[in-house]
Amino acid sequence: DTAVSQTPKYLVTQMGNDKSIKCEQNLGHDTMYWYKQDSKKFLKIMFSYNNKELIINETVPNRFSPKSPDKAHLNLHINSLELGDSAVYFCASSQPEVPYEQYFGPGTRLTVT
Amino acid sequence: AQTVTQSQPEMSVQEAETVTLSCTYDTSESDYYLFWYKQPPSRQMILVIRQEAYKQQNATENRFSVNFQKAAKSFSLKISDSQLGDAAMYFCAIGGIQGAQKLVFGQGTRLTINP
Numbered sequence: 001d002t003a004v005s006q007t008p009k010y011l012v013t014q015m016g017n018d019k020s021i022k023c024e025q026n027l028g029h030d031t032m033y034w035y036k037q038d039s040k041k042f043l044k045i046m047f048s049y050n051n052k053e054l055i056i057n058e059t060v061p062n063r064f065s066p067k068s069p070d071k072a073h074l075n076l077h078i079n080s081l082e083l084g085d086s087a088v089y090f091c092a093s094s095q096p097e098v099p100y101e102q103y104f105g106p107g108t109r110l111t112v113t
Numbered sequence: 114a115q116t117v118t119q120s121q122p123e124m125s126v127q128e129a130e131t132v133t134l135s136c137t138y139d140t141s142e143s144d145y146y147l148f149w150y151k152q153p154p155s156r157q158m159i160l161v162i163r164q165e166a167y168k169q170q171n172a173t174e175n176r177f178s179v180n181f182q183k184a185a186k187s188f189s190l191k192i193s194d195s196q197l198g199d200a201a202m203y204f205c206a207i208g209g210i211q212g213a214q215k216l217v218f219g220q221g222t223r224l225t226i227n228p
Contacts, residue, residue, distance in 0.1 A: 048214065102160075107157070
């Protein structure tokens with residue numbers, strides 16, 4: 001069984017569109033994260049949610065809005081997509097007691113044309 | 114703020130030989146964790162090895178071991194008996210144990226294994 005899954009794996013869209021990336025974990029973890037990996041492979045935290053509550057927001061443009069309907073899901077909605085949003089987006093999860101054990105999803109490659 | 118620096122954008126090694134990837138970091142935390150992650154072409158992030166800062170003993174996982182020098186804030190990864198499957202991007206990362214639990218990553222080192 002997949003521990004952390006993301007859909008879709010690939011997403012190609014045009015500038016100005018709105019899109020969502022879904023993330024689900026079946027590990028029973030309370031904490032979920034979104035990371036962005038840019039074209040130079042640099043990985044950086046975007047958001048972190050603990051039990052549906054936002055705990056980290058790393059100066060991400062407000063066009064990006066995470067939504068956590070329950071603690072097993074953390075979706076990423078992006079409005080008015082820009083060329084610079086093209087990247088690979090990774091979801092991850094962990095338990096608060098063991099934050100260093102973060103389990104990553106397979107990533108979603110977003111291409112904005 | 115925590116920072117991680119990997120000064121080797123690319124490294125290569127002959128199959129079956131040993132290679133060491135460098136990492137330095139900075140943090141104001143007294144307790145933290147250090148990690149090496151592997152990202153093969155499939156782009157899946159795979160945890161290779163973890164080191165707790167309060168432990169003096171270097172972590173080892175099969176062919177992978179670290180050289181952790183806390184005073185120098187250095188955390189290098191040694192891969193012994195390199196295999197073709199070790200070819201990947203390798204990322205060094207630091208994570209706190211309190212407060213925000215984000216991982217801060219280095220820029221990555223692309224490792225090539227020559228047959």
